[in-house]
Amino acid sequence: MKKSNWLLLTTILVITSAMLFFAFSYKMEVDSMGDDITAIKEVLNQYAVGVNTGDFDLWISLWADDGVRMPPDAPAQIGKEQIREGQKPGFDQMNLDITIHSIEEAKVYGDLGLTRCTYTLKVTPKAGGETIIAMPDGKALTLYERQSDGSWKIKYDIFNSNVPPK
C-alpha cells in the first residue's frame, strides 16, 4: 500500500470511529434521560412511601447530604442534619398522610432532575386527636442531584399552598 493510501485509510478509520462514538453517546444520552426521569419520579414516590409508612430512615435517606428543605412559614433547613432535626419530631409524634395528586412536570438537565407536583398533606397526632389537613392544596418544586454512585438524591425541596390560609 502507498503512503497516501495508508494515510487515507487511517483518516477514514478515525473519522468513522468518531462518528460511531458520538452517535452511540447520543443514543446513550437519550436512553438514559428516560431512565433518569423514571428514577427521579421513583425518588418522589419513595418520599411519599416514607411519609405514609412513618419510615423516617427511608425518608431521610432520599436526601443529599447537602440537601436544602425550604418549607413555608419557617426557615430553610440546610443539610441533612438540620432536615433530620427539623422533621424527626413530626414523624415521631404524627401519623402523616401525603397524596401526590399530579406530577405536572419531570425533567432532567444533566446532573439535575426536577419535578413539579401538587399534593395534599394530612396529619393525625399519634397520642389521639383529630386529623388536620396541614396542606389542603399544595404545590412543590423538587430538585434532585445525580450522585457519584449514579443514584439521585433530593437537593432542594420548596413548596407552598395553592390557596390562602383559612
Added chain:
Amino acid sequence: MKKSNWLLLTTILVITSAMLFFAFSYKMEVDSMGDDITAIKEVLNQYAVGVNTGDFDLWISLWADDGVRMPPDAPAQIGKEQIREGQKPGFDQMNLDITIHSIEEAKVYGDLGLTRCTYTLKVTPKAGGETIIAMPDGKALTLYERQSDGSWKIKYDIFNSNVPPK
C-alpha cells in the same frame, strides 16, 4: 518515511489534537461557568430593578415564554401570558419595593441556572394608603434556562416566608 513511522506520526497527531481539544473545551467550560453565574445573578438583579422602578416591561422580559411562577397561597402561573395577567395589576396599582438581602447560592447545571436568595417585599398603594410589608422575611428558589440566543431567562420562581403569618 516508512509506513510504520507514517502511522505512528498520524496516531500521535490525532491523540495530541484530541487532548488539546478536550483541554480547551474544559477551560472554556470553566470560564463560561463563571460568566453564567454572573449572568444569572444579573437577571435576579434586573428582577429587583424591574420591581422597584415599576418597569413591568423589563420585569416580564426576564421570563422564559414557558416560565412558571409559583407564589404562596395562590395557584401557579404557567407561561408568560398567565404571569403577565397575574402580575400586571400589582405593578399598575402599587409601588413595589423589593430588597434581595442575600444570594445564598448561585449555581449552573448545564443549561439550568439556580439562585437561592432571601428578600423583603413592601407594597404601597399608588392611590394612597399605608405601606404594607407583604413579605417581611422571604426565601426564593429561582431557576433560569439558557435560551438559544445564549441569554438566561427565568423558568421557575417559587418562594415562601421564613416566618409564620402574623
